[in-house]
Amino acid sequence: MVTARPSTSSATQARPLPIDPAARRAWDIAATVTDPEIPVLTIEDLGVLRSVEVEDGGAVHVELTPTYSGCPAMDAMRDDVVLALTHAGYADVDVKLVLAPAWTTDWMSEDGKQKLREYGIQAPTGHAAVRGGPVRVRMAVKCPRCNSLNTREIARFGSTSCKALYECLDCLEPFDYFKVL
Structure with missing residues (x-):
């Protein structure tokens, strides 16, 4: 085999x-x-x-x-x-x-993360915490359209459970953010 x-x-x-x-x-x-x-x-x-x-x-x-x-x-x-x-x-x-x-x-590939951004979904930022490891902190989420960090979370769950719904406060566009899991 x-x-x-x-x-x-x-x-x-x-x-x-x-x-x-x-x-x-x-x-x-x-x-x-x-x-x-x-x-x-x-x-x-x-x-x-x-x-x-x-x-x-x-x-x-x-x-x-x-x-x-x-x-x-x-x-x-x-x-x-x-x-x-x-x-x-x-x-x-x-x-x-x-x-x-x-x-x-x-486990996501860097190529996959880039595809997400090009599709209008912000890729996860940072790394998942491991048992006994560092405590995860909330990082700024960049808008996949205009690259602004001036964003806010609208809803903890977006179009799927693994995504959150965000809004860019500069370009005013909503977007999904693939959560760090």
């Missing part, structure tokens, strides 16, 4: 190790699946694609970590991964949700 996993322990590293071509091909196919709630982001950009294994017989095992418990997009992501790999010729595809370690916005 060949396994493709992110190439370093860095959570933001999105590419798998340069290993067996079969596992790399399956990873690359699964990595094209997009988040149905934020279609400019792939599951690789988000960091929810955790591992891909290809057995000698061709069976593919994929592990995804939900962005948060109960995320409604996970069923669609799982189905889309199965569909993408099936269309690519893999007959036996299994997708498993892995809850530990819990997903964190630290």
Whole structure:
């Protein structure tokens, strides 16, 4: 069995190790699946694609970590991964949700964060606190349209639970902010 996993322990590293071509091909196919709630982001950009294994017989095992418990997009992501790999010729595809370690916005790729900003959603700023680690402080949130830091939170929850709704006090535009989780 060949396994493709992110190439370093860095959570933001999105590419798998340069290993067996079969596992790399399956990873690359699964990595094209997009988040149905934020279609400019792939599951690789988000960091929810955790591992891909290809057995000698061709069976593919994929592990995804939900962005948060109960995320409604996970069923669609799982189905889309199965569909993408099936269309690519893999007959036996299994997708498993892995809850530990819990997903964190630290796992998002820098490319994914840039895609969010270009889409009009401010990417998470800072890093998630770890048990026994630093206490998270609220940082200024930059407007993705005019880059002003003169913003305010309108609602703790935006269009999805993982986002908050903000307003820019300079350009007066509302925008989503992807919360640090």
